[in-house]
Amino acid sequence: MPDLTAETAAVEDRLATVRQEIVRACRDAGREPGSVTLVAVSKTFGVEAIEPVIAAGQRVFGENRVQEAKAKWPALRVRYPDIELHLIGPLQSNKAREAVALFDAIHSLDRPSLAETLTKEIARQGRSPLLFVEINTGGEPQKSGVLPERADDFLKDCKEKYGLRIAGLMCLPPADEPPAPHFALTAKIAQRNEMNLLSMGMSADFAAAIALGSTHVRIGTAIFGERP
Ligand SMILES: *Cc1c(COP(=O)(O)O)cnc(C)c1O
Numbered sequence: 001m002p003d004l005t006a007e008t009a010a011v012e013d014r015l016a017t018v019r020q021e022i023v024r025a026c027r028d029a030g031r032e033p034g035s036v037t038l039v040a041v042s043k044t045f046g047v048e049a050i051e052p053v054i055a056a057g058q059r060v061f062g063e064n065r066v067q068e069a070k071a072k073w074p075a076l077r078v079r080y081p082d083i084e085l086h087l088i089g090p091l092q093s094n095k096a097r098e099a100v101a102l103f104d105a106i107h108s109l110d111r112p113s114l115a116e117t118l119t120k121e122i123a124r125q126g127r128s129p130l131l132f133v134e135i136n137t138g139g140e141p142q143k144s145g146v147l148p149e150r151a152d153d154f155l156k157d158c159k160e161k162y163g164l165r166i167a168g169l170m171c172l173p174p175a176d177e178p179p180a181p182h183f184a185l186t187a188k189i190a191q192r193n194e195m196n197l198l199s200m201g202m203s204a205d206f207a208a209a210i211a212l213g214s215t216h217v218r219i220g221t222a223i224f225g226e227r228p
Pocket residue numbers: 041043064088089172201202203204218219220221222
Protein backbone atom coordinates (compact mmCIF):
# COMPACT_ATOMS: atom_id res chain seq x y z
CA MET A 1 0.00 0.00 0.00
CA PRO A 2 1.38 3.44 -0.85
CA ASP A 3 1.42 5.81 2.08
CA LEU A 4 -1.46 8.03 0.95
CA THR A 5 -1.11 10.35 3.91
CA ALA A 6 2.55 11.17 3.23
CA GLU A 7 1.92 11.52 -0.49
CA THR A 8 -1.04 13.81 0.15
CA ALA A 9 1.06 15.99 2.45
CA ALA A 10 3.77 16.36 -0.21
CA VAL A 11 1.21 17.19 -2.86
CA GLU A 12 -0.51 19.67 -0.54
CA ASP A 13 2.83 21.47 -0.14
CA ARG A 14 3.48 21.68 -3.86
CA LEU A 15 -0.07 22.79 -4.58
CA ALA A 16 0.05 25.41 -1.81
CA THR A 17 3.32 26.76 -3.22
CA VAL A 18 1.86 27.06 -6.71
CA ARG A 19 -1.26 28.76 -5.34
CA GLN A 20 0.86 31.22 -3.35
CA GLU A 21 2.91 32.04 -6.43
CA ILE A 22 -0.28 32.65 -8.40
CA VAL A 23 -1.55 35.00 -5.70
CA ARG A 24 1.78 36.83 -5.64
CA ALA A 25 1.87 37.16 -9.45
CA CYS A 26 -1.69 38.53 -9.36
CA ARG A 27 -0.80 41.01 -6.66
CA ASP A 28 2.29 42.17 -8.60
CA ALA A 29 0.09 42.67 -11.67
CA GLY A 30 -2.67 44.45 -9.73
CA ARG A 31 -5.11 41.62 -10.47
CA GLU A 32 -7.63 39.70 -8.37
CA PRO A 33 -6.29 36.21 -7.49
CA GLY A 34 -9.74 34.87 -8.28
CA SER A 35 -9.26 35.93 -11.91
CA VAL A 36 -6.78 33.08 -12.54
CA THR A 37 -7.89 29.44 -12.79
CA LEU A 38 -5.30 26.82 -11.96
CA VAL A 39 -5.55 23.89 -14.38
CA ALA A 40 -3.58 20.98 -12.87
CA VAL A 41 -2.11 19.06 -15.80
CA SER A 42 -2.34 15.37 -14.94
CA LYS A 43 -1.25 13.90 -18.30
CA THR A 44 0.82 10.71 -17.99
CA PHE A 45 -0.07 10.38 -14.29
CA GLY A 46 -2.33 7.60 -13.10
CA VAL A 47 -5.31 7.74 -10.79
CA GLU A 48 -3.07 6.97 -7.78
CA ALA A 49 -1.12 10.19 -8.39
CA ILE A 50 -4.22 12.23 -9.17
CA GLU A 51 -6.24 11.30 -6.09
CA PRO A 52 -3.92 13.05 -3.60
CA VAL A 53 -4.23 16.23 -5.68
CA ILE A 54 -8.02 15.98 -5.53
CA ALA A 55 -7.73 15.29 -1.79
CA ALA A 56 -5.67 18.48 -1.48
CA GLY A 57 -8.62 20.43 -2.86
CA GLN A 58 -7.79 20.82 -6.55
CA ARG A 59 -10.82 20.47 -8.82
CA VAL A 60 -9.75 21.66 -12.30
CA PHE A 61 -7.57 19.25 -14.29
CA GLY A 62 -6.03 19.22 -17.76
CA GLU A 63 -5.30 16.27 -20.02
CA ASN A 64 -3.53 16.08 -23.36
CA ARG A 65 -5.22 13.11 -24.95
CA VAL A 66 -8.83 12.08 -25.27
CA GLN A 67 -8.13 8.35 -24.92
CA GLU A 68 -6.02 8.76 -21.81
CA ALA A 69 -8.60 11.04 -20.20
CA LYS A 70 -11.36 8.57 -21.02
CA ALA A 71 -9.48 5.82 -19.26
CA LYS A 72 -8.81 7.82 -16.09
CA TRP A 73 -11.56 10.32 -15.43
CA PRO A 74 -15.08 8.88 -15.73
CA ALA A 75 -14.64 6.73 -12.60
CA LEU A 76 -13.04 9.58 -10.64
CA ARG A 77 -15.83 11.91 -11.63
CA VAL A 78 -18.46 9.61 -10.20
CA ARG A 79 -16.75 10.04 -6.86
CA TYR A 80 -15.93 13.73 -7.28
CA PRO A 81 -18.79 15.21 -9.32
CA ASP A 82 -17.46 18.78 -9.06
CA ILE A 83 -14.31 18.02 -11.10
CA GLU A 84 -13.77 20.21 -14.18
CA LEU A 85 -11.82 18.60 -17.01
CA HIS A 86 -9.93 20.55 -19.70
CA LEU A 87 -8.47 19.23 -22.95
CA ILE A 88 -5.19 21.07 -23.52
CA GLY A 89 -3.61 18.90 -26.24
CA PRO A 90 -4.33 18.75 -29.98
CA LEU A 91 -7.70 17.32 -30.99
CA GLN A 92 -8.29 15.08 -34.02
CA SER A 93 -11.67 15.58 -35.65
CA ASN A 94 -12.54 11.90 -35.24
CA LYS A 95 -12.22 12.36 -31.44
CA ALA A 96 -14.41 15.47 -31.34
CA ARG A 97 -17.50 13.53 -30.29
CA GLU A 98 -15.76 11.98 -27.29
CA ALA A 99 -14.08 15.27 -26.45
CA VAL A 100 -17.36 17.19 -26.33
CA ALA A 101 -18.86 14.46 -24.16
CA LEU A 102 -15.96 14.34 -21.71
CA PHE A 103 -14.44 17.81 -21.39
CA ASP A 104 -15.70 21.05 -19.86
CA ALA A 105 -13.19 23.08 -21.83
CA ILE A 106 -11.20 22.56 -25.03
CA HIS A 107 -8.07 24.70 -25.38
CA SER A 108 -6.92 23.53 -28.81
CA LEU A 109 -9.39 24.58 -31.50
CA ASP A 110 -7.16 25.44 -34.44
CA ARG A 111 -8.78 24.75 -37.81
CA PRO A 112 -12.02 25.13 -39.79
CA SER A 113 -12.69 21.37 -40.10
CA LEU A 114 -12.51 21.00 -36.33
CA ALA A 115 -14.72 24.08 -35.82
CA GLU A 116 -17.28 22.50 -38.12
CA THR A 117 -17.18 19.14 -36.34
CA LEU A 118 -17.36 20.72 -32.89
CA THR A 119 -20.36 22.80 -33.96
CA LYS A 120 -22.22 19.63 -34.95
CA GLU A 121 -21.29 17.75 -31.79
CA ILE A 122 -22.22 20.64 -29.51
CA ALA A 123 -25.65 20.79 -31.14
CA ARG A 124 -26.07 17.01 -31.16
CA GLN A 125 -25.06 16.51 -27.52
CA GLY A 126 -26.46 19.72 -26.10
CA ARG A 127 -23.14 20.25 -24.30
CA SER A 128 -21.03 23.38 -24.75
CA PRO A 129 -17.49 23.10 -23.49
CA LEU A 130 -15.67 26.39 -23.03
CA LEU A 131 -13.68 26.88 -26.24
CA PHE A 132 -10.22 28.39 -26.68
CA VAL A 133 -8.56 28.91 -30.05
CA GLU A 134 -4.92 27.94 -29.98
CA ILE A 135 -2.49 30.40 -31.56
CA ASN A 136 0.83 29.14 -32.91
CA THR A 137 2.60 32.33 -31.91
CA GLY A 138 6.04 31.02 -32.86
CA GLY A 139 4.86 29.83 -36.29
CA GLU A 140 6.38 26.44 -35.50
CA PRO A 141 5.56 23.92 -38.26
CA GLN A 142 5.43 20.92 -35.90
CA LYS A 143 2.96 22.63 -33.57
CA SER A 144 -0.76 22.96 -33.87
CA GLY A 145 -2.46 26.32 -33.61
CA VAL A 146 -3.60 29.07 -35.94
CA LEU A 147 -0.87 31.39 -37.23
CA PRO A 148 -1.15 34.86 -35.67
CA GLU A 149 -1.78 36.52 -39.03
CA ARG A 150 -4.71 34.17 -39.68
CA ALA A 151 -6.22 34.43 -36.21
CA ASP A 152 -8.65 37.29 -36.83
CA ASP A 153 -10.15 35.61 -39.91
CA PHE A 154 -10.43 32.26 -38.17
CA LEU A 155 -12.12 33.81 -35.14
CA LYS A 156 -14.54 35.63 -37.42
CA ASP A 157 -15.37 32.37 -39.21
CA CYS A 158 -15.90 30.57 -35.90
CA LYS A 159 -18.46 33.17 -34.97
CA GLU A 160 -20.18 33.96 -38.26
CA LYS A 161 -19.82 30.79 -40.28
CA TYR A 162 -20.06 28.16 -37.55
CA GLY A 163 -21.91 30.06 -34.84
CA LEU A 164 -19.37 28.93 -32.27
CA ARG A 165 -18.84 30.98 -29.16
CA ILE A 166 -15.10 31.25 -28.51
CA ALA A 167 -14.24 32.20 -24.95
CA GLY A 168 -10.57 32.88 -25.37
CA LEU A 169 -7.15 32.08 -26.79
CA MET A 170 -4.41 29.65 -25.84
CA CYS A 171 -0.71 29.60 -26.66
CA LEU A 172 2.28 27.37 -26.08
CA PRO A 173 5.43 29.45 -26.70
CA PRO A 174 8.48 27.88 -28.38
CA ALA A 175 10.56 26.05 -25.76
CA ASP A 176 13.77 27.89 -26.63
CA GLU A 177 12.50 31.47 -26.57
CA PRO A 178 11.52 33.92 -23.83
CA PRO A 179 7.77 33.39 -23.48
CA ALA A 180 6.68 36.97 -22.67
CA PRO A 181 6.45 38.26 -26.28
CA HIS A 182 4.31 35.23 -27.15
CA PHE A 183 1.98 35.88 -24.21
CA ALA A 184 1.78 39.56 -25.17
CA LEU A 185 0.95 38.74 -28.79
CA THR A 186 -1.78 36.30 -27.73
CA ALA A 187 -3.23 38.87 -25.34
CA LYS A 188 -3.25 41.47 -28.10
CA ILE A 189 -5.12 39.20 -30.51
CA ALA A 190 -7.63 38.38 -27.77
CA GLN A 191 -8.15 42.02 -26.94
CA ARG A 192 -8.85 43.14 -30.49
CA ASN A 193 -11.29 40.24 -30.88
CA GLU A 194 -13.02 41.08 -27.59
CA MET A 195 -12.17 37.87 -25.79
CA ASN A 196 -11.79 37.68 -22.04
CA LEU A 197 -9.99 34.41 -21.42
CA LEU A 198 -6.33 33.56 -21.96
CA SER A 199 -4.90 30.08 -21.46
CA MET A 200 -1.20 30.83 -21.04
CA GLY A 201 1.60 29.80 -18.72
CA MET A 202 3.00 26.49 -17.49
CA SER A 203 5.18 25.48 -14.55
CA ALA A 204 8.21 27.47 -15.70
CA ASP A 205 6.54 30.68 -16.82
CA PHE A 206 3.11 31.13 -15.26
CA ALA A 207 4.05 34.29 -13.34
CA ALA A 208 5.05 36.00 -16.60
CA ALA A 209 1.81 34.79 -18.18
CA ILE A 210 -0.26 36.21 -15.31
CA ALA A 211 1.54 39.55 -15.67
CA LEU A 212 0.37 39.57 -19.30
CA GLY A 213 -3.25 38.72 -18.54
CA SER A 214 -3.48 34.93 -18.34
CA THR A 215 -6.75 33.65 -16.85
CA HIS A 216 -5.93 29.92 -17.11
CA VAL A 217 -2.49 28.61 -16.13
CA ARG A 218 -1.78 24.99 -17.10
CA ILE A 219 0.57 23.54 -14.54
CA GLY A 220 1.81 19.96 -14.45
CA THR A 221 5.35 19.46 -13.20
CA ALA A 222 5.17 21.96 -10.32
CA ILE A 223 2.24 20.00 -8.86
CA PHE A 224 2.82 16.39 -9.87
CA GLY A 225 6.62 16.37 -10.14
CA GLU A 226 8.54 15.29 -13.24
CA ARG A 227 6.53 13.22 -15.68
CA PRO A 228 7.43 9.52 -15.84
C1 LIG B 1 2.20 19.29 -20.48
C2 LIG B 1 1.54 20.59 -20.78
C3 LIG B 1 1.48 21.60 -19.81
C4 LIG B 1 2.11 21.48 -18.43
O1 LIG B 1 3.48 21.69 -18.51
P1 LIG B 1 4.40 21.75 -17.18
O2 LIG B 1 5.66 22.34 -17.67
O3 LIG B 1 4.56 20.35 -16.70
O4 LIG B 1 3.70 22.61 -16.20
C5 LIG B 1 0.80 22.76 -20.15
N1 LIG B 1 0.22 22.93 -21.36
C6 LIG B 1 0.26 21.99 -22.31
C7 LIG B 1 -0.40 22.24 -23.61
C8 LIG B 1 0.93 20.79 -22.06
O5 LIG B 1 0.97 19.86 -23.01
